[in-house]
Amino acid sequence: DAGVTQSPTHLIKTRGQQVTLRCSPKSGHDTVSWYQQALGQGPQFIFQYYEEEERQRGNFPDRFSGHQFPNYSSELNVNALLLGDSALYLCASSLTASPGDSNQPQHFGDGTRLSIL
Amino acid sequence: AQSVTQLDSQVPVFEEAPVELRCNYSSSVSVYLFWYVQYPNQGLQLLLKYLSGSTLVKGINGFEAEFNKSQTSFHLRKPSVHISDTAEYFCAVSEADTGRRALTFGSGTRLQVQP
Numbered sequence: 001d002a003g004v005t006q007s008p009t010h011l012i013k014t015r016g017q018q019v020t021l022r023c024s025p026k027s028g029h030d031t032v033s034w035y036q037q038a039l040g041q042g043p044q045f046i047f048q049y050y051e052e053e054e055r056q057r058g059n060f061p062d063r064f065s066g067h068q069f070p071n072y073s074s075e076l077n078v079n080a081l082l083l084g085d086s087a088l089y090l091c092a093s094s095l096t097a098s099p100g101d102s103n104q105p106q107h108f109g110d111g112t113r114l115s116i117l
Numbered sequence: 118a119q120s121v122t123q124l125d126s127q128v129p130v131f132e133e134a135p136v137e138l139r140c141n142y143s144s145s146v147s148v149y150l151f152w153y154v155q156y157p158n159q160g161l162q163l164l165l166k167y168l169s170g171s172t173l174v175k176g177i178n179g180f181e182a183e184f185n186k187s188q189t190s191f192h193l194r195k196p197s198v199h200i201s202d203t204a205e206y207f208c209a210v211s212e213a214d215t216g217r218r219a220l221t222f223g224s225g226t227r228l229q230v231q232p
Contacts (some may be wrong), residue, residue: 004160031218040225042225056217105163106163
């Protein structure tokens with residue numbers, strides 16, 4: 001049973017470029033969340049997708065956008081990259097059992113390490 | 118909004134000794150509480166969670182945590198650590214009754230187990 005898979009594992013970009021990161025959720029999961037983890041810090045919530053729509057968003061600028069596909073996989077897009085965007089980007093998936101159910105644990109992938117030069 | 122404070126950035130401990138990693142949270146609504154572990158170059162793995170019921174929660178790898186509502190704490194404990202427990206540990210919360218599932222993490226505690 002495959003867990004959460006992310007690609008690529010590492011990526012190097014320069015300031016001003018755009019990047020797309022990809023995530024396949026754990027089998028049976030329908031909800032995908034993205035987190036940014038700067039070096040030496042805890043992960044920070046970017047946004048969450050369910051039924052192909054953004055359901056919740058953290059305090060990140062509009063340069064950060066996402067998408068969820070019918071097969072539940074997801075992409076994170078970041079435009080106009082800044083040096084401060086260098087971080088480990090983590091994808092987490094979970095199963096939304098019911099509209100008010102928030103106790104399903106999130107399963108994390110190993111992340112994509114993005115370096116901005 | 119919620120916030121999580123992990124009081125120790127690093128905790129050195131000798132192998133087979135007990136350990137406690139401290140976590141305090143602040144929230145205006147009821148929360149669920151979690152502990153995750155992160156090994157080098159890996160993602161986060163769930164150790165345990167508190168949703169409701171008994172305030173003492175047992176998790177994987179011999180870890181347990183106790184929820185104290187009056188002190189807004191959720192400290193992680195293990196009676197005897199192993200070298201393999203060396204990792205970064207994160208405490209996290211999410212809103213309990215709103216359907217908002219975002220996790221708010223603390224800044225992490227690095228557990229360093231020495232032989």
